[in-house]
Amino acid sequence: MTNTAATRVRRSPPVHTHAHLWLLLDGTGLHAPYGQLVIEPGTGRICCHLCGRWYVSLGGHVRRHGHTAESYRETMGLCRNRPLVAETLSRLIATRQSAAYLRSPELRARLAVGQELCKTGRLATLAATVHAGSPSPELTRLRRAALDAGRLTRAARRDRALADRLRELGFADLSSYLRHAHSIGTSLRSMAKATGLGWSRLRRELDAAGVATRPASSEGCAPTAIAR
Template identity: 35%
Template sequence: MTAPDLEPAPVALPRRRSRTVRAVAAVLPDGTPSYGPIGRVVRDGDRVLCHLCGRWFRSVVAHLRSHGWHHLAYREAFGLLRSEPLEGSNTRSLRAKAMTERRVHDPAVRAGCELGRELVRSGALTRAAARAAAGRRQPEQRRRKTLAALAAISPQARAEGSRRRADSQLRETARAAAESLGFADIGALVVARTEAGASLAAISREAGLHKDWLCRHLSTVAPETAADLAATSLARRHEQWDSRWLPLVRELGFPDVAAYLRDRHVVGNHTVRAIATETGFSRAAVESALRRHGVARHPHATTRARRDERAQAVTARFGFACLEDYFADRRAAGMSWRAIAAECGQPPTWVRRRAGLT
């Protein structure tokens, strides 16, 4: 057998592992492709996707050395939280079990754990975390979680939270202003200054606030003081308004304005127009006085009084307790409404209206 007749034996090539080609999901500002979504860790059972190469690993942290990346830089670049695990669930369980055993048998680990607990109890760990986070850009993953949490809050709850926060800031401003002038609270300051004749605008300026600050916010920061001031101011205005009425009503034999209004409007059934004519004030002034002294206004008082007097005259004439009984008796006797009107001497329209027919 000659050499040309010999066929070369096939060479067995090493089998390459199949690799699923993933599409690039995003591109970082420096041009680095990302095979996973920014701000989210992609998991598949016990495996985690590497954003840099698109391959799956039980621990991306251990794999990052092949890319020359540190896990902190990896988290920052792809918007992941520092607390977000980059390992599968089984791997995390194995690591936790190993650490539990080390806490039992390794003195150095026990000492470190005790130091950590002491930092937590003293609050030093929280303060250190706050200092480390100051000025650091919020990760995309945290931003998405925050937006999702905010979206779950109703607009009413957000508005209520904003209102409480604003009220708290107002109270803190009021407290600082009162303490700067030597008072325990803003209410004591306002009472002392108003008794001396100062206005709320003057007190606001003295405290270093906007001139309208107390007018706008006193009811929030000192509601009891605001209510007392409002009552005092209202009483003062009432006295000022009644000072125009008192000479007139006293000439008519009444001790005060309220007694005069009750006598004329409630007892005497005088209308607002009649009272205005008698006193010389406008109808608006009379209506204001009625409201000020708590006298309920009765529209068409004179007309209603005359109507009631006519009804009482009819019932007294025929010996009935009320018009309804009189009408029922006459209708039962077969009388028409016109005949009833002729008998009682009233217009037919008045009779029918009082009977509720019109």
């Protein structure tokens, strides 16, 4: 009887990727959204737009796709200064560079030139000249998000200030105050002063509270309020 030795087949570990969900204008399939760097939760690894694999650093990997780090950022609509490494590795590199800066007088001397340009604003001017043109889609998205967040913050601040004024006046909400103020004959000018609201919003809030407004008959007078 012949014994046949079983041959162990070595299998490569599975590679977790996903199908093309996005496309470039030239039809190239992407595994991550254009203008966005996708980070894997838990590991912090970065998804390659072109193959869907996850890496701690994309800088060396993208050469397999015929890209440099700079051309990859440009093709994928990323910011020119976007790090292509995981945040943990980025922090490690920053720590090493800081330590090298502190212990090397020669390095500090070389960097002093750039620091002086930065202080005078010359560095920003040079950068704007080199990178003149439309901002990257990622930068546009980040700027829009910052503007939206700023608007929400300002709106929330105004709402808090209004709530504080209403509490001082003894009212839980704006509608209650407006209906009460109208019932005792308070002018719109006085309502606006008490609440800090502009005319446009005051009229909208009066309308929502069921109090209609009409222009005064005399020029220069504030509008009057009438009950619906």
